[in-house]
Amino acid sequence: MQAEGSVSRRDMLKTFVAGAAIAAPALANAEIDYANLPYLGGSDKIDVNNANIRVYTKLPGMYPSIAGIIAKNGPYQTVEDIYKLPKLSAEQKEIVKKYEKNLVALEPAPEYQEDIFNNGLYR
Template sequence: MRAILLAVLALPAVAYVTPGTTPERRTAPEVFAAARDMPQVQLEAEENSIGALVAGGFGLGALLGWMNSRKQQLASSAAAVAVALPGAANAMVDYDNIQYLGGSDKVDINNANIQAYRQFPGMFPTIAGLIGTHGPYKQVSDIYNIPGMEDKLKNIVKKYEGNLVCLPANPAYFIDRINNGNYR
């Protein structure tokens, strides 16, 4: 087995033809015999690791050179892959109570933006601003305890109390109650 391995590895060295010379014609048994007669070289472990390191360096250099010559193609491919692969979205897609954020006649006092109160005359901007800057609330009646709310404003809230709901504060919406960045 060792002889076959040696012969396979040594054949390229025996068959090498130096430039400018004509090759000698040899038969297969002569080539195998020449390979068997070649001196065997024992490499130390340290020499093997240095050779592997040098070979790895050449390989890495070749790869980097190839990548450098193909910058445009690699950039285009990377962009195509980035567009094709779906990214991780941090946005909440399904919110069960989305209708209470301004899409119905009921408004969630813990999560709705102050713009949702425009549908109730007299609530926007003063009362809506007070509700938005305080809270979270445990129940709708807690808005009557907002400091600085006058009786006149409380009477307006009473008129629309049936249209207000109090759901648990959702961090994705609670933070945007005053300014959600949508301007009309």
């Protein structure tokens, strides 16, 4: 016997199933993988707007100083915007120029902005 005003398990299950049926089409459209995932460290190209600064260790001379400046001052419309940064010395700009073919400026993705400075080294 149920107390007055309580909800039965059966009614709760019906509500859950109905909610799941409504949410299913939205879940079917969810982005499973970030399309630009290779540019976050899995290819020879690095996305200057979304890649973590640790990825720049693949390019000698870029990490940590230049990588930090790039990550801190983005997002960029184009890779060439990096050369406009007043914090980069002429020598640093030459290093960036050396690797320019390895850099791309893709649309910033909010889910990657949070960890852009996390270099993966925990102490």
